[in-house]
Amino acid sequence: MRGQIRKRRKSWAVVLYLGTDKSTGRKRYKWYTHKTLREAEMHLSQLLTQVQAGSGVPPSRLLLRDYLDQWLRDDVAGRLAPTTEEIYAYAIRRHLAPSLGHIPIGLSAPGIQGCLNSMLSRGLSPGTVHQVYRSLNTALNTAVRWGLLLRNPCAHVKPPRVNPRTPTIWDEEQLRLFLAEAKRSSRYYQLYLTIVLTGMRPGEALALRWPSVDRLAGQIAIHEKFYRLGRRQLWGTTKTHRQYAVPIPQVLVEELRQHREDQGRQMALLRKEYQDDNLVFCQPNGRPLHERNIERRDFRRVTKRAGLPRIRLYDLRHCCASHLADQGTPVHIVQRQLGHSSPTVTLRYYIHPLRDAQQAVDKLAARLLGPNPGAGNSRE
Helix, strand or coil, X not given: CEEEEEEECCEEEEEEEEEECCCCCCEEEEEEEECCHHHHHHHHHHHHHHHHCCCCCCCCCCEHHHHHHHHHHHHHCCCCCHHHHHHHHHHHHHHHHHHHCCCECCCCHHHHHHHHHHHHHCCCCHHHHHHHHHHHHHHHHHHHHCCCCCCCHHHHCCCCCCCXXXXXXXXXXXXXXXXXXXXXXXXXXXXXXXHHHHCCCHHHHXXXXXXXXXXXXXXXXXXXXXXXXXXXXXXXXXXXXCCEEEECCHHHHHHHHHHHHHHHHHXXXXXXXXXXXXXXXXXXCCCCCCHHHHHHHHHHHHHHHCCCCCCCCCHHHHHHHHHHHHCCCCHHHHHHHHCCCCHHHHHHHCCCHHHHHHHHHHHHHHHHHCCCCCCCCCCC
């Protein structure tokens, strides 16, 4: 198959020669019109690469941006979690549509690779570029399933490598300083204490309702999470789509009892102005809290006043997991406390091997050489 570019008044056309029709003897061509020469050259390169790879010529002139809009509307909306839908929509609206949307759906691997490399050169983070790649890859897999493409060109593209974020873990003394400062100066002390002692995700703590708190049995049942997308307030299942219960220590039982009494006095004060949704942690008027506002306006302030390294609110969950592991808690117990689907996730993301290895080699040295083996053994 041969291809060329022709100037047509104020536009440029990509012309593909498809061979001769055996029944009529006429030569067959396929035309694609573009506004600029650069767009035409890029499209011709992609078409030739696709044909050489055996994918054939795209069956229609469906532009990528039009297909992606259709994909979001017909395959994503209402079927996936709202957060996932928002991620896909943002990747398409902010990155894919402006850079590749004008090209027909028959993309080539080199064209996609060049687009990703261009994003990196403009300063976008590898994590953002990788998310754009994942969104396009998922969309084009659907195009294959729908019969619009023979194969997905993303299979031959190398997205940037994303190194997982290593959370900062406060040691025991730092946690004590934080909780002491929070108890002295923050109205969210009980929320922070609950996350530290249970390992709950912040969204799960914000969705916690009083009927799920069994103070007599000393446990909390976790059913759902609360989160926001823009101005929307959303309630959903837990991250693993499972319901589970976690034990709580007596000190937390007492703090929650006192918190319940304080909340009751607030309800009596506001009366009809109080929105009673049975939430354990809520605004003074009973409405759901805003996780981002808590982190920015209160959590960071308490952290700074306590003189501690800055971490995320979510990292209190990491602190809980790591300190449970440091105490020698079996991994399957930590897994159950955190609500993970398998211990593999717990080991990979929440229990930090370097600290575990340090403790292991210290114990080995003590067994082989006795306590403080370096003391008094100087050769000088």
